[in-house]
Amino acid sequence: MTNNPNVLVKISNAGIQKSGKWLVKDVNLEIHRGKIVTIIGPNGSGKSTTAKIVLGLHKKIEGNVQTFTKKISYVPQKVSIDWTLPIRVLDFMVLTEDLKPQEINDALNLTGVDHLISRNLRDLSGGEFQRVLLARAIAKKPELLVLDEPVQGVDFAGEVALYGLIKKISETLNCGILLISHDLHVVMSATDYVVCLNGHVCCSGTPVDVARDKHYKELFGEKSSQLLSIYEHDHDHVHTADGDIVKENV
Amino acid sequence: MFDDFLFRALIAGIGIALVTGPLGCFVVWRRLSFFGDTLAHSALLGVLLSVAFDLNISLTIFTVSSLIALLLLRLQKTTNLPSDALLGLLSHSSLAVGLVILGFLSFIRFDIMGVLFGDILSVNVNDLLAIWIGGAIILLVLWFIWKPLFASTVNYELAEAEGMNPERVNAIFTILLAALIAISIKMVGLLLITGMLIIPTTMARNLSNNPKQMVILSIIGGLLSVFIGLYTSFEINTSSGPTIVVVALILFILSLIGIKKRNYE
Numbered sequence: 016m017t018n019n020p021n022v023l024v025k026i027s028n029a030g031i032q033k034s035g036k037w038l039v040k041d042v043n044l045e046i047h048r049g050k051i052v053t054i055i056g057p058n059g060s061g062k063s064t065t066a067k068i069v070l071g072l073h074k075k076i077e078g079n080v081q082t083f084t085k086k087i088s089y090v091p092q093k094v095s096i097d098w099t100l101p102i103r104v105l106d107f108m109v110l111t112e113d114l115k116p117q118e119i120n121d122a123l124n125l126t127g128v129d130h131l132i133s134r135n136l137r138d139l140s141g142g143e144f145q146r147v148l149l150a151r152a153i154a155k156k157p158e159l160l161v162l163d164e165p166v167q168g169v170d171f172a173g174e175v176a177l178y179g180l181i182k183k184i185s186e187t188l189n190c191g192i193l194l195i196s197h198d199l200h201v202v203m204s205a206t207d208y209v210v211c212l213n214g215h216v217c218c219s220g221t222p223v224d225v226a227r228d229k230h231y232k233e234l235f236g237e238k239s240s241q242l243l244s245i246y247e248h249d250h251d252h253v254h255t256a257d258g259d260i261v262k263e264n265v
Numbered sequence: 266m267f268d269d270f271l272f273r274a275l276i277a278g279i280g281i282a283l284v285t286g287p288l289g290c291f292v293v294w295r296r297l298s299f300f301g302d303t304l305a306h307s308a309l310l311g312v313l314l315s316v317a318f319d320l321n322i323s324l325t326i327f328t329v330s331s332l333i334a335l336l337l338l339r340l341q342k343t344t345n346l347p348s349d350a351l352l353g354l355l356s357h358s359s360l361a362v363g364l365v366i367l368g369f370l371s372f373i374r375f376d377i378m379g380v381l382f383g384d385i386l387s388v389n390v391n392d393l394l395a396i397w398i399g400g401a402i403i404l405l406v407l408w409f410i411w412k413p414l415f416a417s418t419v420n421y422e423l424a425e426a427e428g429m430n431p432e433r434v435n436a437i438f439t440i441l442l443a444a445l446i447a448i449s450i451k452m453v454g455l456l457l458i459t460g461m462l463i464i465p466t467t468m469a470r471n472l473s474n475n476p477k478q479m480v481i482l483s484i485i486g487g488l489l490s491v492f493i494g495l496y497t498s499f500e501i502n503t504s505s506g507p508t509i510v511v512v513a514l515i516l517f518i519l520s521l522i523g524i525k526k527r528n529y530e
Contacts, residue, residue, distance in 0.1 A: 070426040089426035094419075099467075100294045101474050102419065110416045111427040135474060161426065 021048045022083060023159045023191040029068050029078035038064045040215045042078075046159065046191040051182065053194045053202050056212035057234065062195045063092055065212060066161050069193055084159050088152035092163040092195075094144075096136045104132050104139075104147050112155045122154030123147070125180060127173070141168030149177065153184055160184070160192045174198065178205050199235060270386050274452075274495055274505065277388045280396040281449045281461065282487030284403050287480050288445055289466035289487075291438060294418050299349060300337075301442065301459035303356035307333040308446050309455055310363035312380050317370060323395055323447045330443035333359055338436060383454025383506040385495070392451055399448040403441050410434045415476065453506045464513040465490060471520040486516050 023046045030040040039061030046052050046069070054062045067073050068080060070089060096102060108119045123129040126146040131139065139147065149165050162181065166174045178198075182205045185192050196202045203209065203222040210219040211231050218228040225231050292301055311329035315322045333355055340351050367377070379387075388396075407414075416424035417431030424431045446458055453461055465486030466479070473479040494509030 067422070070422075072422055072425055085428055087427055089423050091420060091423055091426075094423070096419065097294060097296065099296070099470055100419070101470065101476060101479055103475050106475055107419070110419060111412070111424065111429055155427075 019047075022046070023048060024069055024083065024193075025079075025081045026069060027079045029065075029076055029080060031064060031068065031073050031076045037214065039068070039212065040077075042068070042210075042212075042216055044069070044210060046193055048158070048191050049185055049189045050207040051185050051192045051194055051205065052208045052210065053196060053206040054210045054212055055195075055197060055199060055202065055235075056217075057197075060213045062212055063163055065210075066163050066193060066195055070161055082159075086155070086158040088155050088157035088160050090148045090152045090160075090162045090165045092167075094148060098137065102136050104128070104134055104136060107136055107147065108151050108154055110151065114154055118154055122150040125153065126150040126177065142170060142173060145169050146173075146177070149180075153188070156188055156190075158188075158190050160190050162192065163195045164197070165194070166196075166198070178202065181205070270388075271495065271499060273388050273390070273393060274385045275491070276393055277385060277396050277452050278491030278495060278509070279488060280393070280400045281452060282465075282491050283484060284400040284445055285449075285458075285461045286465065286469075286484030286487050287404065287407055288442060289462040289483055290469070290476070290480050291414065291418065292442070292462050293466045293470065298459065298463050299352050299356075300334075301446075301462050303337070303352045303359075304330045304334060304442055304446050305450075305455040305458050306356045306363070307359040308450055309380060310359045310366070311447075312450070313363050313366045313370065317366060322451075323399075326450055327444055327447035329359075330446050331440050334439040334443050335436065338439060379454070380450070381455050382504060383450065383452050383457060385452045385505045385509075388452055396448050396452070399444060403444055406437065406441060410437055414438055453509065457506045457510050460510040460513065461487065461490075464510065464517055468513070468517040468520040471517075471524040486513065489516060 024044070025046075026042060026044045029042045029044075031038050042061075042065055044052065044065070054065055056062050064073070068076055069082075070087065071080065071082065104123070105119065108114060108122070119132070120129055123132060126149050128143055128146040128150060131143060131147065136144065136147070145166060145168055149162070152160055152162070165181070166177045169177060181192060181194065184190065194202065194206070203226065206222050208219070209222050209225040211217045211225055211228070211234065213234055217230040217234060218225055220228070292298060307330050308326045311326035312322060314320065314329065315325035337348075337351055337355055340346070340355075341348060344351070346354075413424060413429035413431065413434045414437075416427070416429050417434060421431050445462075449458055449461070466483040468486045469479045469482035473482050490509050490513035494512040495505055497503070497512065498505040498508035
């Protein structure tokens with residue numbers, strides 16, 4: 016047991032086997048309120064599996080998962096909507112929790128898709144759909160937010176903005192976030208703790224520690240550890256969707 | 266008024282259509298069309314068992330169909346066979362077992378056509394009570410599990426992660442389907458119950474853009490099929506169950522005009 020009231024999830028020595036092969040093994044991880052934990056790793060390294068272990072979606076696991084919250088939001092890696100099911104953004108927003116119209120609008124507004132509220136989910140582009148998924152997850156005001164590659168298919172400017180938004184959410188809602196991503200450069204700058212996964216935990220720590228770790232360099236190459244320093248410089252402005260420069264209020 | 270067989274048939278039909286509308290939507294959304302067939306085939310086994318052992322027909326059908334449905338959920342978890350193969354396995358084997366049992370029942374006069382196609386015109390007051398009370402319970406339960414059931418239909422893992430217990434609502438939904446088949450078999454019969462579940466629903470899909478609208482339109486489609494189907498079968502002297510389904514089919518074809526129009530907008 017942990018006595019720290021800020022701990023939302025604690026997994027110890029967690030692993031899962033499928034037909035005699037370990038998908039992931041010996042994962043230790045804690046998610047705290049107001050902090051972002053990012054899992055990085057190559058394809059097939061068990062990132063999504065680890066997220067599902069955290070969410071309790073895998074039943075036959077080794078090790079131990081303790082969850083201290085029930086207010087959980089999840090953005091899965093892939094959501095496909097069957098043609099037989101007519102569903103608008105509005106219907107999707109209240110999928111697991113009833114929300115006031117104002118809350119729905121605010122969340123869609125944050126991810127920049129409030130104009131799509133009465134559109135059908137199947138008519139959205141990949142990037143628009145991701146923004147709706149993220150809006151739905153934050154509209155519930157969760158204590159724990161699990162995001163499995165939340166910005167896939169989003170244009171680059173939007174990607175940076177959405178990572179900024181995720182950072183802001185962790186502060187304003189004081190919720191713990193588990194983020195899975197392979198956008199090393201952006202992620203590394205907006206994370207409190209990084210877990211580098213390749214079937215097991217290769218290395219973990221603050222972004223700076225991980226970037227200097229030799230396992231990380233082996234996994235992602237020498238160049239990737241320099242990415243961090245490139246992105247450590249400060250921006251003093253942001254761009255709007257049509258390219259205008261806006262001074263950032265710090 | 267309840268003495269009039271046509272009136273009783275109409276009341277029974279309305280009761281069935283009110284239930285097949287919403288349940289049919291979930292059947293179609295979850296790609297369970299074939300599952301309805303499987304349950305209907307297992308219902309034949311239920312009918313025969315009830316005749317052989319002199320049991321209450323609706324209760325026996327409900328029990329056998331529920332058992333087969335839960336067996337399917339169990340097999341899905343324990344084997345790696347795809348669902349359609351499992352459905353085929355259960356569907357054909359329960360039908361075959363039913364027909365083998367029928368062979369032993371040669372001493373009983375048994376109207377298999379009645380079981381296959383139903384006879385809405387022979388519905389009595391007890392059947393009406395079974396349909397309306399049973400139907401009301403089904404709709405009430407569906408109302409309670411609507412949100413978690415819908416969420417797990419859209420995305421199972423998302424629903425489970427956010428605490429909606431999809432496994433339990435799936436099992437409940439399956440039992441509701443078995444119950445629907447138990448109360449409606451006498452009326453529309455085995456072969457037509459899936460038609461009533463699916464045809465008005467697919468018609469509704471062509472015309473709707475959100476889930477609630479689709480449920481309402483499929484109820485309306487079902488009601489229209491019952492009204493027009495019963496009236497027509499009475500006027501031109503055709504069997505009522507199939508006529509109802511044929512009307513549903515015609516409504517579906519008409520709805521294609523709606524979908525065409527929408528696609529060109």
